[in-house]
Amino acid sequence: MSGMETSRQEVGGRQAGEGRVKNAILIAGPTASGKSALALDLAERKGGVIVNTDSMQGYSVLDVLTARPAAAELARAPHFLYGHVHPSTAYSTGAWLRDVMKLIDDGTLARRPDGPAFERPVIFVGGTGLYFRALAEGISEMPDIPQQVRDRWRYELKEQGAAKLHRILLHEDSAVAMQLKPTDGQRIVRALEVLDASGRSILEWQAARGRPLIDRDSARFFVIEPDxxxxxxxxxxxxxxxxxxxxxxxxxxxxxxxxxxxxxxxxxxxxxxxxxxxxxxxxxxxxxxxxxxxxxxxxxxxTTWFRHQLGPEWLRLQPGDDPNKAF
Known part of the structure; x- marks a missing residue:
């Protein structure tokens, strides 16, 4: 593959992510709303697997502080993408989506532990709205950033500061720079490294939308809205x-x-x-x-993001409601 790791990579003779997840269950909600407990209950009742859809729960070290499921809960149903990223990594929505693609393409989500594959519910649960959007709508492809390019711009941010890099971006890619605050170091660096690695503006990459990883017609959408x-x-x-x-x-x-x-x-x-x-x-x-x-x-x-960004297909639940009534 020349220079990028994307959803169109060939995996096993077919496009990665080609086999979309059918009958997926998506459970969104604010922190501490009880969504993980609901996901575990559904997984046990339906023989399903749980996929983390929360940006912070993907990091190692912070088991307790990110309210990741405890060992006893992890043992009750298969869980994926929890604590698998070292804190030194700036894990992104795109990286999460690629990890989900890999689980789909290698059959991990459908495979019974004792061997043969079969259809089993995949439950995506978490509080990161952009992960849900990427899952259900697709996400723009991004180039693979060589480590030396990544290291260079992070060093420049540390040495020169965000405002100086913003001026550089304004000269190199004014359309992007005009959308960013001069203090937003992370997004400025991201725009610069994409431009450096690919020769194309990040806006060009963002314009190309990928395909959803779930089959929307068979999916169930739930968002918890607690008092x-x-x-x-x-x-x-x-x-x-x-x-x-x-x-x-x-x-x-x-x-x-x-x-x-x-x-x-x-x-x-x-x-x-x-x-x-x-x-x-x-x-x-x-x-x-x-x-x-x-x-x-x-x-x-x-709560505000979910209320305004999630469409009418999302069933609104109060903690303790039984989502089985929707199946």
Whole structure:
């Protein structure tokens, strides 16, 4: 393949992603809404498999802090794409979609553990709206970025700052630069590395939409919309449990890796606040309150996105509703 890793790569004599998932079940919802428990219940009832559709739960190290299913839950049904990405990686929607394609193309999602393949429900669950959109609508192809190109622009960001790179982008690709804030270092770097690696604007790549990985006609779409007051209570009690289960130790391990603070994993809710408390820059009670406030704000943003971006095919559920009535 010349220079790109995309959904049109040939895999086993056919296009990757050609075999779309039929009878998929999509479960979206804000953090702490109970969507993982619902997915596990459906997987057990229907003999299905669960695929993580949450950007933060894909990272290793942060098991507790991202509310990833615990070992006992993982043992109750097959789970995929949880904790498989090192925090040093800037995992993207495109990378997630390629990982899903691989699961489809190698038969992992359909294969019974003892051998023969058969149709079994695939349940996609999480809180990352762009993952659901990519899954159901397809995503623009992007070029494969050589590591030396990636390293170069990240070094330049660190040394020169976002504003200087924005001026470079304005000269090289003004149409993209005009859409980005001069402080948005990650998106500026992404535009520059795509241009550097391919010679084409990221806007050209984004214009070419891929194909959905699910068969929309047979899919079931659910979004959990919990009562705001009840969700706040769940968020606060869950964060207290996270602390009891070792969230502080996870933050210590993550910080010890010495990673770039601009990496997505380093922006997980709780990392900055708890690391500041451990460095005595913030009291622990204040850090905990900030973590809970940030989680509440994040849940509100998720709820707003799902309300406005997910179409009428999505069945709106309250926590505790039985989605089996829709089958």
């Amino acid at each position: 705001r007051a009840a969700l706040v209570e769940r968020i606060e009690s869950r964060f207290d449990r996270m602390l009891d289960l070792g969230a502080l130790d996870e933050v210590k391990r993550l910080v010890a890796l010495g990673l770039d603070p601009d990496l997505p994993a380093m922006k997980a809710i709780g990392v900055r606040e708890l690391s500041a408390a451990m460095a005595d820059d913030l009291s622990f009670p204040e850090a905990i309150e900030r973590c809970k406030a940030a989680t509440r704000q994040y849940a509100k943003r998720q």
